Amino acid sequence: MAKSVLNVEPRVRIGKGGSRKVRADGLVPAVVYGKGIETLNLRVDPKDLKQAIATEAGWNTLITLKGDGPFDGKVVILKDMQIDAIRREPKHIDFYALDLKKKIAFMVPVSPRGKSKGEKEGGTLQLVRHELELFCLPTNIPTAIEIDVEDLEVGDVVHIDEVTLPEGVESHHDVNFTVLTVVGRMAEEVEEVEEDEFAGEAAEEAEGEATGASEETDD
Secondary structure (H helix, E strand, C coil): CCEEEEEEEECCCCHHHHHHHHHHCCCEEEEEECCCCCCEEEEECHHHHHHHCCCCCHHHCEEEEECCCCCCCCEEEEEEEEECCCCCCEEEEEEEECCCCCCEEEEEEEEEECCCHHHHCCCEEEECCCEEEEEECHHHCCCCEEEECCCCCCCCEEEHHHCCCCCCCECCCCCCCEEEEEECHHHHHHHHHHHHHHHHHHHHHHHHHHHHHHHHHHC
């Protein structure tokens, strides 16, 4: 469980005008929301936020907000961050206030451990799910879900029901979906050929449609 502290300021002006003023001051507009609380408006220093989530848990870091306002002392996680498409800087930040005694959903990365037998024979490990939605207490969020792949051969598949989760961590799912698999070289080549054929067929169809439209115009 990774923890950090983030100093924030209250944001009085809201709306587009207020957000522009916040960004002009070199800060980022933010909100805190959660079950049973009113939405709180904040101003955040992007450098401080970057440092706050620079842990092994990343976005799942438990952040304690500090500042002069009703948000002081609240424990939150980074829920969403809008990025400016040109400047690649944060435009708006959403924090979710946590109840440390209640389980909620978190996205946790999958981390294969070791090198599979199939890879040693020329196959490729394919990570179908890079993250898993897991339910646990905020104080029990795993940094990653490690899956030992050393005994996997070409064609082997690991489904979610076969993944060992830490104590107190659950996966609520209706379908026993694939998390990772080991594929052989032949499967990769067939997949590439199918993609090339599909692209070729699409191009031929497009060319045919263009030719038909041209003939209709000439008539």
